[in-house]
Amino acid sequence: MNASFPTPGADATQRLLSHEELEAALRDIGARRYHNLHPFHRLLHDGKLSKDQVRAWALNRYYYQAMIPVKDAAVLARLPDASLRRIWRQRIVDHDGDHEGDGGIERWLKLAEGVGFARDYVLSTKGILSATRFSVDAYVHFVSERSLLEAIASSLTEMFSPTIISERVAGMLKNYDFITKETLAYFDKRLTQAPRDADFALDYVKHHATTPELQRAAMDALTFKCNVLWTQLDALYFAYVAPGLVPPDAWQPGEGLA
Secondary structure (H helix, E strand, O other), X not given: OOOOOOOOOOHHHHOOOOHHHHHHHHHHHHHHHOHHHOHHHHHHHOOOOOHHHHHHHHHHHHHHHHHHHHHHHHHHOOOOOHHHHHHHHHHHHHHHOOOOOOOHHHHHHHHHHHOOEOHHHHHHOOOOOHHHHHHHHHHHHHHHHOOXXXXXXXXXXXXXXXXXXXXXXXXXHHHOOOOOOOOOOHHHHHHHHHHHHHHHXXXXXXXXXXXXHHHXXXXXHHHHHHXXXXXXXXXXXHHHOOOOOOOOOXXXXXXXXX
């Protein structure tokens, strides 16, 4: 990052930033807060998790994936003109698909099945951690209740996702003999979908965050979204890695397998 660009928390947040400065400040949030820095992420990609720990990740992440089109539908309903809605609705199609058996949610179900789960068990979401449900539901409420600018800015974690996807796919294929390229097919399309979506959202934020207060709101929204992703990994780490205290209503190794 160019050292002349301000970062959140500096006096920059008290004045109107240029588009370039605002983008740099948003990217700095990701550099410090994105969940590629989380210990669970590092263990996952470095091949240091057991198969059951990988299963716990796949199961809990399904709930996040399944709620993305719900979140995007909430944003779509608030967009003021058809041109913006046409762009945003592609996100819903990407995850729900155009027909049965298509889309990102279906590909995530294939991932979960690939690590041994029965499809019906994953669809039920009954084994996910309460903290997963709380954090994902909080995200849906956020985009429904906060300003449209904040809702769109919260999606800007997609600016950072190609890096984590590349690490995830390469690391998991290298380190886990039960993972195949087909298992991870979900991530193939996200390498092009996420940058497309991020470019639109970033342009929207640059042109609609027209005061220092609105720019701070956009930064705070992105920070919130980073926290949503981070807390999901916190929950997985504490339940399934250390200290390994699985809540009584969450998935226990051996349950829900095909």
